[in-house]
Structures are given as C-alpha cells and as structure tokens.
Amino acid sequence: MTTPQARDRTKFPDPVYASTILRPLFDGAKQHHARILQKIDRAHLVMLVETGIVPAEQGSRIAAALNAISREINPETLSYDSEVEDFFFLMEKELKTRVGADLGGRLHTARSRNDIDHTLFKLGLKERIDALLAKNRALLAALIDVAEHEKATLIVAYTHGQPAQPSTYGHYLGAVIEVLIRDIERMEAARAIVDRSSMGAAAITTSGFPIDRHRVAHLLGFSAPLQNSYSCIAAVDYVTSVYGALELMFLHLGRPVQDLQFWSSFEVAQLYLPNAFVQISSIMPQKRNPVPLEHLRHLASQTVGRARAMLDVMHNTPFTDMNDSEGETQDMGYEAFSVAERVLDLLAGVVRAAEIDQRRVAVNLRRSCVTITELADTLVRREGLSFRQAHEIAAVVARIVVAMDGDLSDDGYTPFLAAFEEATGRTPAIDAESFGTVVSAENFVAVRERFGGPGEKALEAALAGYRHDEAALAARMEDRMRREADAEQELNRKIAELAGGA
Structure with missing residues (x-):
C-alpha cells in the first residue's frame, strides 16, 4: 500500500x-x-x-x-x-x-518572513497610532478651548438621569478632558510596546550570522529591538495592548456623547446643536434631529466592537508564530482605526459648534431645586445644625416648592421658615434676602472652590493643568516624529550611498 x-x-x-x-x-x-x-x-x-x-x-x-x-x-x-x-x-x-x-x-x-511580518505590522500600527494621536490632540484642544470659554456657563448636572446639582459646562468638560488625557497616555504606552523591532529574530532564535539588530531597529525608526527573539514572533501583546487601549478610549468617549444626546432632547434642551449639525424629518416639520450625535454614538460603539474583536481573535491562541495575528487580522484591525478617526473629527467639530442654552438651563434650575444641597450645607455652617437635620429641613422645602411648580429663590423662604421652626423650635438667622443668595446657582458654584470643584479659581487651576498636559503630549509626539524622521533620512542616505546614485 x-x-x-x-x-x-x-x-x-x-x-x-x-x-x-x-x-x-x-x-x-x-x-x-x-x-x-x-x-x-x-x-x-x-x-x-x-x-x-x-x-x-x-x-x-x-x-x-x-x-x-x-x-x-x-x-x-x-x-x-x-x-x-x-x-x-x-x-x-x-x-x-x-x-x-x-x-x-x-x-x-539572517531573516525570515516571521520577523519581517511582525516588523511590518508594528510599523503599520505606529503610523495609524500616530494619526489617531494627532486627532486625539485636536479633540483635546477643542475640549480645552470650549471649557475655558464656558468655565462660568451654568448647566444642570444629572445623576441617575435626574437633575442633581448646578455646575458649569467648563467643569463638565474638564471631566471629559481628564479621561481623554488618560486614554491618550494609555495609547502612548501601547505605542511604546509597538516601538520595539522584531527584525533579527529570524524564524525564532536569531541567527548565527553577526547581525546588528540595534542598527536595523534604528534605521527603521524603532526605539530599540525587542530583546527576546521568541517574543519577537510569539508575543503579540503589541496587538492586544493597542486594541485594548483603543477599545477603552472609545468606550469612554461614547459616554459623554450619550450625555450630549440627552441634553439636546426637547424636554431638557440645555444643549443647542446648530442647524449645520441637525437633520430634519421627512414627514414631521417640527423635528430637529441631532443625528450627528447618534452617528458619534454608534461609530464609537463600532470602534469598540472592532477593537474587541481583535482581542477575541488573539484569545486562546498558541504562544508561537501563527497566522491568527497576521495579514488579514491586521487588516481587520486597521478598520477600527479608520472608524475611530471619523469619530474624533466629528466630535471635535460638534464640541466647537454646540452651545449651552442658558435660558433653558435657568428654567431647569428653577423647576428642579438642584441648589437645595447648599441650603443644607449653609444651615450647618450658619445655624449650627447637624447635616442630617439640615438635610431633612431642606428636603421638606424642596418637596413643597416642586409640588407648587415654584421657584426656590422666590417661593422657598416661607416653607423654609416653617420647616426650620418645626425642626428646631426657633427662628433662623437667615433672612429672605440671604436665603435667595444661598439657593442661587451662582452661589452654589462659587462656594465650591475645593480642589477639582467648579469654583472659578479651582477650575482655572485645573484648566491650566490640562493645557500643561496638552503641551507635554505635543512635545512627546514631536520628539517621536523627529527621531523617526531622522532615521528615515539616514536610511535613505545610506541606500543612496550604497546604490551609487543608481
């Protein structure tokens, strides 16, 4: 046989x-x-x-x-x-x-398709990471610019989908800025893992020839060669690190997009999106549909899904050279970057164009009694009450004012007097004029000057820090680009010398 x-x-x-x-x-x-x-x-x-x-x-x-x-x-x-x-x-x-x-x-x-392929993929990823980081920085600049301009612009901040406390648009954007900076730093850390050349590993174990792996890494613009040759062809953590960072970045960006969508609803309407970013209904003439926000949400989710798919492909693969991490998988990952760049461009444009409708903010502030926390705090400071007792008095006032569809500043003092006297058996030192100041949104923000708060000085200090971080990110990118451009020029010069002008 x-x-x-x-x-x-x-x-x-x-x-x-x-x-x-x-x-x-x-x-x-x-x-x-x-x-x-x-x-x-x-x-x-x-x-x-x-x-x-x-x-x-x-x-x-x-x-x-x-x-x-x-x-x-x-x-x-x-x-x-x-x-x-x-x-x-x-x-x-x-x-x-x-x-x-x-x-x-x-x-x-002294080389193999194994070390060539992983070096190819790393160089391809570095290009895409750098393009993404440039767009990240453009979005970061837009967020900081708007936060600085709107640092005193009042908004209603929500928790659990309900009006919670007054804050400022600049303070809200500061929170988004901080997360974006951390996400950019995560992507920079992932890039540093990518920035190690696999060339010289050959198939698995390097070579018996006297190769200079550091020289090749330098000419290709890498910071250094990846040391262990087996790792060069088996440890695809450069892939998982990048797409893990990408997944987190766009998971995080999708959350404020959801807020902007909520804020732009007819019932809330504290965010106004200009006509240039609004589509109309084909049948309902009154509709102003902030469709770009929906596109931002689903494209951010698409990026998350594509990045997560890259991690899934790497799951339970052998720790060796394998096709699972190569050609077509890399191509699939590049699609995540393509969609991600669209999100960053559109979000930067929306952030710069959108406005806070201060008239609607004022209406929502009046209807929701969201400054009532400061009344409780003030009762502790001025009247010597425990916070729990002060909280109970403030809660009574809020329930009465909301039930009458009233305004806390105008209609709250009478129920406050009654609730205070019933709880304490005495008259408060706070008069009607002081009461109006205490429960104003402007006062609520102004007294919150603690580190990280929305008060003027605290927020200005935070914004200055964000500008410093933005400059540091730019400097690091410029250093990388300069180093890699110098390497490119050196490689071209060496090849020209070797070829003798041919």
Missing part, C-alpha cells in the same frame, strides 16, 4: 486555497504593507553590508535594484497569479530577475 505522500500529484496552490486565502492576503499586503516591506529590505541590506555579511559591491547592486523596483513598479497594479506564494516572494522574485538568483537571494540572509 502506497502512502498519501507517494500518491500526491497535486501542485500548490489549490485553486480554492488561492482564491479564499492567498489572493486576499496578497491584496492586503500590496494595499497596506508594500511600502513598509521596501523600507525593511533597505534597512536589512544596510546592516548586512555594514556588518560584512554581504560585500559592499554586492550590496550596491542589490540597492540599485531595490531603488529601480520602487520607481518602476506600482504595487496597486499587481495581482495575484499563483506563481508565487505571497507578496513577499513576488518582490523577491522581481529582485532575482534583475540581479540574478544568487545575488538576489542574499538579501534574505
């Missing part, structure tokens, strides 16, 4: 494998990674020549051919034809055609 191996007369690739796997992988590679592969080829070649692994004369001919391929071949025009396994082998075939099989094959000395 013959073995299956002896009977096998098939030729790679099977048409169905080519159509379902190899062609999509090829198309993804040419779309996302062709330029990056060229960069890796150049950096690896420079290192091979500098270490003496490839003689300079041979390196010069390879460099000239790489330059010619870059000039003469547009990856977008290429299509998979089953003659080679993937895009990498097509480019290697093209190089061999130009300089001969022996010389062309020397470029692959």
